[in-house]
Amino acid sequence: MKNWRNSLKIYNSLSGEKEIFQPIVKDYIGMYVCGPTLYSEPHMGNMRTFINFDMVYRYLLHLGFKVKYVRNITDAGHITNSLGQETDSIGAAARMEQAQPLEIVYKYNTKFQELQRLYNLLPPTIEPTATGHIQEQIEIIEKIIENGFAYVVNGSVYFDVRKYSEKYNYGILSGRKVDELAEETRTLNAQDEKQFFADFALWKKANPEDMQIWRSPWGDGNPGWHIECTAMSTKYLGKQFDIHGGGMDLKFPHHEDEIAQSCGSFGCNPCNYWMHANMLNVNGQKMSKSMGNFFLPKEIIEGSSPLFDRPFEASVIRFFMMQAHYRSTLDITQDALIASEKGYQRIADAFETLEKLSASPQSSFDVGALVNSFYEAMNDDFNTPVLIANLxxxxxxxxSINENKEQISAADLELLKTEYRSFTLDVLGLTFSETQNSSEHLEQVMNMVLELRAQVRAEKNWSLADSIRDGLANAGIVVKDGKDGASWDLKN
RNA sequence: GGUCCUGUGGCCGAGUGGCUAGGCAAUGGUCUGCAAAACCAUGUACAGCGGUUCGAAUCCGCUCGGGACCUCCA
Structure with a gap:
């Protein structure tokens, strides 16, 4: 069997091209993904990114890589606004809800963990918090100052982009040019502490109204937004690791600044492959908190979102998202979800049918090629839509095998079972609830009911047979009459 | 304004310079007592206008439309 680990291609935002993936250490992968800021409940757009990287994580595991997956939790509000405005999101939420910042963070973290279970996200190897790594952040800031790429003003520390760009390429990831940044219309206030527009805060002196404050060599204050990721990725994955992921909207300035911080402190790029997941749209526009066009991942499951007439299963939403490539924007609409739901159901049905198939001496089609097509799709920059087409x-x-129109050998059947299971359950992270829902009791009752109905049908008592079928349908059970007996399914 | 992405058949959504994406919907057929399901068949889709090429939806240019980033954002 081919070793698919050697031919995985990943689109690298750094080069703008698909590249053959080569880990720093053979068979081991360090992956860092920017997680949520816990000042509110993550919305569906946030979830899309987490679901996409969950899929990436799952496929890497499926390929047999040993993956250390770090996804941070931002539990410190940050004050990085270039206009010097108060933007401490967690502090703001705390004041709004009349609670301590830690209460806010705890509350939303609990919700986030619940969402991860609902949407079947594998837990990362570790979910470190920003506030748990203040010391590490301070140490990196000190290194950057030592190296001459940061300056201290009134108890705050800023990254010196102009100085940095003398030696390194600021804008390497986002394609921005320092000269162009200089021409930005936005001008520095007279009282702004920054020397250059593009400079960004590494440490910000505390304001009297700040609800979270930490000690530092420069006085009491808060860490800058970007430094936590540098600190935590370095601590858990090393100065250089394999994959860094996040939403497209973090590319600039967040990820650009992470690179600057790593180069500025350790003299090296933090990671080899930068991956950016695209946005979830509503009516062609990015779902965002500020636009107000968002809904919560729980609302869609419960059917309480005003955008949809009825609820959808988490697994259906996952499937819907997997039908689009992670680098494309995706518009979520009720019609699209309904279409996905039906397709998902077909796969779920086939998943059950597969377990019941019996083998023939020979296969009538190339099962190996079919299975290979799953890997080929995923190896091409995690092309889940093509994977699903192949599924x-x-x-x-x-x-067709079930209807005796095709045949499959015992060995091929085993292969197909294994891989079909793996790609739907393990890689796409779908769940098929039917089998879990149906209890022993129901199983026995249904067998009896269908047996009785078969007798009725044998007597050609169609009206009674049909009323049994209608009655079951009302109870949420679909009867399917086949060549050799009837089968049934729970309808959601 | 700067940088960049994007415009695919009724809907969603892949994709490669020439060979069927796929799903949903629709139509016809097979099967069935009927229905459902399943299977088979059916779509001359690639915003518009030019250009490069033997050949372009796929490369280049222009026009029009949509969007993202440049401020917090997954």
Whole structure:
């Protein structure tokens, strides 16, 4: 069997090209993904990014890599606004809810953890918090100052972008030019402490109204927004690691500044492959908190979102998202969700059918090629839409085998079972609830009911047979009459 | 204004310089007592206008439309 680990291609935002993935240490991967800021409940757009990187994590694991997956939790509000405005989101939420910052963080972290379970996200290897790594952040800031790429003003520390760009390429990730940044219309206030527009805060002196304050060599204050990721990725993955992920909207300035901080402190780029997941849109526009066009991941499951007439399963939403490539924007609409729901159901049905198939001496089609197509799709920069198209091809085959229109050998059947399971459950992270829902009791009752109905049908008592079917349908059970007996399914 | 992405059949959504993406919907057929499901068949889709090429939806230019980033944002 081919070793698919050697031919994985990843689109690297740094080069703008798909590159063959080569880990720093053979078979081991360090991956860092920017997690949520816990000042409110993450919305569906936030979830899309987490779901996408969960898929990436899952596929890397499926390929047999040993992955250390670090996703941070931002539990410190940050004051990085270039206009010097108060933007401490967590402090603001705390005041609003009349609670301590830690209460806010704890509350939303609990919700976030619950969402992870609901949407079947694998837990990262570690979820470090910003506030738990203040010391590490301070140490990196000290290094940057030592290296001459930062300056201290009135108890605050700023990264010196102009100085940095004499030696390094500021803008290497986002394609921005320092000269162009200088021409920005936005001008520095007279009282601004920054020397240059693009300079950013590494440490910000405390304001009297700040609710979270830490000690530092420069006085009491707060860490800058970008430094926590540098501190935590360095601590858990080293100065250089393999993959760094996050939403497209973090590319600039957040990720650009992370690179600057790593180069400015350790003299090296933090990571080899930068991955950016695209946004979830509503009516063609980015879902965002400030726009107000967002809904919560729980609302859609409960059916309480005004945008949708009825609820959708988390697994259906996952499937819907997997039908689009992670680097494309995706518009979420009710019609699209309904279409996905039906497709998802077909796969779920085939998933069950697959377990019941019986083998023939020979296969009537190339099962190996079909299975390879799963890997080829995913190895091409995690192309889940193509994977799903190929899974639908497999679905047709499964159904055809079930109707004796195709044959499959015992060995091929084993292969198909293993891989179909792996790619739907383990890689795409779908869950098929039917089998779990149906209890022993229901199983036995249904067997009996269908047996009785079969007798009724044998007597050609169609009206009674149909009323049994209608009655079951009302109870949420679908009866499917096949060549050799009827089967049933729970309808959601 | 600067940087960049994008415009695919009724809807969603992949994609490569020439060979069927796929799903949903629709139509016809097979199967069925009927229905559902399943399977088979059916779409001359690539914003517009030029250009490069033997050949472009795929490369280049222009026009029009949509969006993202440049401020916190997944």
């Amino acid at each position: 639908f091809e497999a679905t047709k085959k499964i159904n």
